[in-house]
Amino acid sequence: MKSLVLPTVKFTEEQNEFRKEVRQFLKDEEAKGSFERTCDTWLNGYSEEFSKKIGAKGLIGMTWPKEYGGQERSMIERYIVTEEFLAAGAPVALHWIADRQSGPLFLRYGTEEQKQYFLPKIAKGECYFSIGLSEPNSGSDLASVSTRAEKTEGGWILNGSKTWTSGAHHSNYMITLCRTSPQDPNNRHAGLSQLVVDLSAPGVTIQPIQYLTGAPHFNEVFFESVFIPDDRVVGEIGNGWKQGMAELAFERSGPERILSTFPLLDEMIEIFKENKDENGLKEATKLLARMWSLRSMSIGVAKMLEEGEEVGIIAALVKNMGTEFEQSVPEIARLLISCQPRLDGESRFERFMAQSILHAPGFTLRGGTTEILNGIVAKGVVNS
Numbered sequence: 390m391k392s393l394v395l396p397t398v399k400f401t402e403e404q405n406e407f408r409k410e411v412r413q414f415l416k417d418e419e420a421k422g423s424f425e426r427t428c429d430t431w432l433n434g435y436s437e438e439f440s441k442k443i444g445a446k447g448l449i450g451m452t453w454p455k456e457y458g459g460q461e462r463s464m465i466e467r468y469i470v471t472e473e474f475l476a477a478g479a480p481v482a483l484h485w486i487a488d489r490q491s492g493p494l495f496l497r498y499g500t501e502e503q504k505q506y507f508l509p510k511i512a513k514g515e516c517y518f519s520i521g522l523s524e525p526n527s528g529s530d531l532a533s534v535s536t537r538a539e540k541t542e543g544g545w546i547l548n549g550s551k552t553w554t555s556g557a558h559h560s561n562y563m564i565t566l567c568r569t570s571p572q573d574p575n576n577r578h579a580g581l582s583q584l585v586v587d588l589s590a591p592g593v594t595i596q597p598i599q600y601l602t603g604a605p606h607f608n609e610v611f612f613e614s615v616f617i618p619d620d621r622v623v624g625e626i627g628n629g630w631k632q633g634m635a636e637l638a639f640e641r642s643g644p645e646r647i648l649s650t651f652p653l654l655d656e657m658i659e660i661f662k663e664n665k666d667e668n669g670l671k672e673a674t675k676l677l678a679r680m681w682s683l684r685s686m687s688i689g690v691a692k693m694l695e696e697g698e699e700v701g702i703i704a705a706l707v708k709n710m711g712t713e714f715e716q717s718v719p720e721i722a723r724l725l726i727s728c729q730p731r732l733d734g735e736s737r738f739e740r741f742m743a744q745s746i747l748h749a750p751g752f753t754l755r756g757g758t759t760e761i762l763n764g765i766v767a768k769g770v771v772n773s
């Protein structure tokens with residue numbers, strides 16, 4: 390069996406200085422009231438003003454070429470920024486998908502016109518994307534998607550629907566996986582394509598679905614004869630499966646798979662310190678040790694992505710272990726500190742507990758379920 394080798398990353402002095410700057414910026418913004426610290430903000434913290442502010446600071450699309458609005462910084466520097474945003478519980482959901490995967494998708498497969506049109510807007514924090522994969526009858530088995538596009542003069546006519554689309558009600562565009570030729574029983578992955586759907590186009594209907602918290606979060610999105618111009622096809626017609634899978638590697642291994650409940654963990658440690666609770670601190674140390682190991686793995690994957698290496702299997706492994714960790718934080722907190730979790734609770738701990746408990750079931754579903762990712766890891770091990 391092949392062993393797992395991940396690069397070790399040691400932050401440079403410059404990178405540590407950069408982290409301090411980002412942390413100070415976030416502290417100042419929180420103190421100014423720009424945001425209220427919350428758990429799981431990469432999926433639920435929406436603020437156009439804040440997204441534009443950090444876009445103006447050059448903290449979105451930061452690894453992209455300068456000609457497309459990027460900063461040509463390293464994946465490790467991007468990792469530092471995303472980690473600090475999550476740890477601070479800052480509202481980053483609006484631009485998160487575009488920064489993490491739609492932008493890199495355009496860079497890899499997009500036309501020059503698409504890069505010039507979309508990337509600078511994304512980097513400014515003023516253009517938002519959502520992920521159009523899941524459908525009412527296709528979740529884990531994505532190759533079975535039935536949303537279809539048929540060729541017409543100058544473009545494609547799209548019909549079908551997507552579901553569980555995070556943030557579609559706030560987004561400008563959706564990268565939509567759809568069928569552009571009939572299913573081939575000998576190759577289930579053939580005939581799929583990725584189209585950029587303008588969510589304000591005629592024929593698009595967006596219906597929000599309430600999250601467990603009661604807030605609108607994800608959506609059902611219906612397409613009724615929506616015209617998609619030829620220049621809004623991403624990459625090649627028929628290559629959608631391969632492109633979509635490459636996109637998922639960016640999606641699965643980042644700090645957002647470890648830190649969704651970090652504000653709760655941090656608050657819990659503060660309470661233990663205040664109460665000089667030795668046992669509580671001992672339990673928190675165990676969580677921190679787990680977090681530290683996962684973080685090292687996740688940073689190793691960021692390095693591999695930078696070097697253009699294949700990360701599919703290790704990203705799946707990190708996602709599974711990371712999301713299990715995120716879910717365990719409220720479970721352990723519940724056993725150590727007695728409280729009545731409430732979204733409108735008076736203390737931060739009560740609020741963070743309620744947010745974490747209500748969001749946690751989704752951690753191991755979004756971005757691919759634990760069972761599916763275990764399958765990817767198992768197949769990878771068998772084939773190695």
Ligand SMILES: Cc1cc2nc3c(=O)[nH]c(=O)nc-3n(C[C@H](O)[C@H](O)[C@H](O)COP(=O)(O)OP(=O)(O)OC[C@H]3O[C@@H](n4cnc5c(N)ncnc54)[C@H](O)[C@@H]3O)c2cc1C
Nearest residue numbers: 520521522523527528529553554555751754755756758760
């Ligand atoms: C918070 C949240 C946000 C989301 N955001 C988006 C989004 O923005 N865009 C988007 O496209 N989707 C999104 N999703 C949908 C998500 O990707 C799907 O829920 C997920 O892929 C599972 O699909 P499903 O819900 O259809 O479940 P199913 O595929 O029906 O699976 C049901 C259960 O069966 C298990 N299962 C299925 N097949 C197998 C198998 N072969 N072997 C073993 N077990 C199996 C699964 O693990 C699961 O436990 C989001 C989901 C959540 C929870």
